[in-house]
Amino acid sequence: MPGTSSTRHRMSGSVMTHPKRLDAARRIAADAPPGALSVVVDPDPTGRPSVLRTALAAWSAIEEGATHHLVVQDDMILSDGFFERAHRAVEAMPDAALALFALWDSRNGAAARFAALSGARWVGAVGEYFPCVAIILPRAVAAGYVEYASRHLFAWPDDILMDRYLRAAGVPRFVAVPNLAEHDDRGSISGNAFRGPRRSVCFLPTDQPGHEERHLTDLHTIPYFKYGIARCDVRQPGPGRPRWLHIDCEQYLEGRGIPVAPLRSRLPRSTGAVDPQTAWGTWLTAYTTGLVHHDLPVLGEPDPAVLDECLATLGIGGIAQNGTAEEIAALRDDLTALTRQGLLAGRADAPGPSRRHHRHTPTPTPTPTVAVLGADTPLGEHLARGLADHGHHLVEATASPDAAVELPTAEGPLIIHRPSAEPLTLHLGDLYGPGTSRHTPIGRMVWSALRSHPITLDGDPDTPLHPLHVKDLLSALSLLLRTPPATTTLTLTTEKPLTARDLAETVHRVVRPVPISPAPTNHPAPPSPTAPPAPTPTGWHPTVDLDFGLHSFAQWLAYEAIHLPDAD
Secondary structure, three states: OOOOEOOOOEEEEEEEEOHHHHHHHHHHHHHOOOOOOEEEEOOOOOOOOOHHHHHHHHHOOOOOOOOEEEEEEOOEEEOOOHHHHHHHHHHHOOOOEEEOOOEOOOHHHHHHHHHHHHOOOEEEOOOOOOOOOEEEEEHHHHHHHHHHHHHHOOOOOHHHHHHHHHHHHOOOEEEEOOEOEEEOOOOOOOOOHHHOOOOEOOEOOOOOOOOOOOEEOOOOEEEEEEOOEEEEEEEEOOOOOOEEEEEEHHHHHHHOOOOOHHHHHHOOOOOOOOOHHHHHHHHHHHHHHHHHHOOOOOOOOOOHHHHHHHHHHHHHHOOHHHOOHHHHHOOHHHHHHHHHHHHHHHHHHOOOOOOOOOOOOOOOOOOOEEEEEOOOOHHHHHHHHHHHHOOOEEOOHHHOOOEEEEOOOOOOOEEEEOOOOOOEEEEEOEEEOOOOOOOOHHHHHHHHHHOOOOEEOOOOOOOEEOEEEHHHHHHHHHHHHHOOOOOOEEEEOOOOOEEHHHHHHHHHHHOOOOOEEOOOOOOOOOOOOOOOOOOOOOOOOOOOOHHHHHHHHHHHHHHOHHHOOOOO
């Protein structure tokens, strides 16, 4: 077909749609080169809503003789050079999956910002879903995805299944910089409208093809701004499946030997119409980005227009759920200024010539030494990394540490062992967050909402729950390892419990608005752990906001726990 074929590769394409938006799909197809896009309609439009069902039909529509297939959703705006650049990308990366869009608050969006800073045109996808709203797959990969995803029709969204399949199949995954498509945001049939505006990290409608061979890969640290919080995912080294630890920028910076408290004084005094929390989160994310980028390669001269747009979306993307598109857009200029100031500050603070992916080790070496028993588990990895970032010296259990942290099993306590001392028993509330199980009362609620399943309350809806986020557990451990208490039993819990119903309603609002139903009367649920009447540590109190805590837990379950053996 014109503009989409060569002597080596030929690309067919589909616009996937629902009858309610058939006119929009036809407009996209009509604006494309002749024959470039066919329209594929949901094969069961009156059935249970499913983007994946339509996507499978679209991936099955690859033309005879085509080596690659493009699938675009019906609510996308395509750049002027979309088809020419897509064609050149296929020529440059014939074996890869190519995402032509990434959300402004996503990890892949943050990766795209690094690519813009480095002068790259494509960036290797990082640890989350693989964007499917505009995507190209090689023929065999598309066929494999149809076979794989057909077995999981109502298990997960299509983009999470796509990432899981591509990882397992060893298919290279890249994201376009700038994006070749923009989300039109005209309402969501699939139930995503509650997330607010969903825009591209960088869309330039007049961007022209060129330098498609410039690829930035092997990112190990991804700062991003989401739900108003400066967050940071860090690639976990070592044996086993590649995985990411979900922490925040403050912890990451402390681990690099950069105290966060003094940074607040460098935030501009005037932040315009931006509230203080959003201003700090935007600036800190940009600061961390500038610091991390110092260790990345330069692949070409950055395109000023691409870089400008990438930086302009960092702040507004991170608060997208807080208002209308118009309200958020009104803050764009002020947030962009904060982003630029934070980026420059991070670059200025970057060390001299350094090793790539170098992590600063604070000096002098802190004492006492600490071992985490079970550091090879998801929770153990997060706690071990966190304690190290808080300045504790981590050693193996065989090295006779000054303290050993024994992780909790099921609803049991966490225990700190010290030589020649009584163990310290920490009774925990309902532990949740990155690294924790989905088989707890909170975990089951979040897991159900993630997969668009109803939240079934476990037993009495007035059952008290005491949410304790992993970050709050970490702060308590750090405190107690530095200053052992006089008592041998403590409790880590919230001051005021929530009912199971209250928590389910919060999950409904934060994770996904799914129905909430009572438990079947013939299947009594296991009792939730009740916080024992023991004191909390002196000087400690939980600080994690429940909305943020549940969202961070949901993200980890979707992007990391989904790869555990029982995740189907």
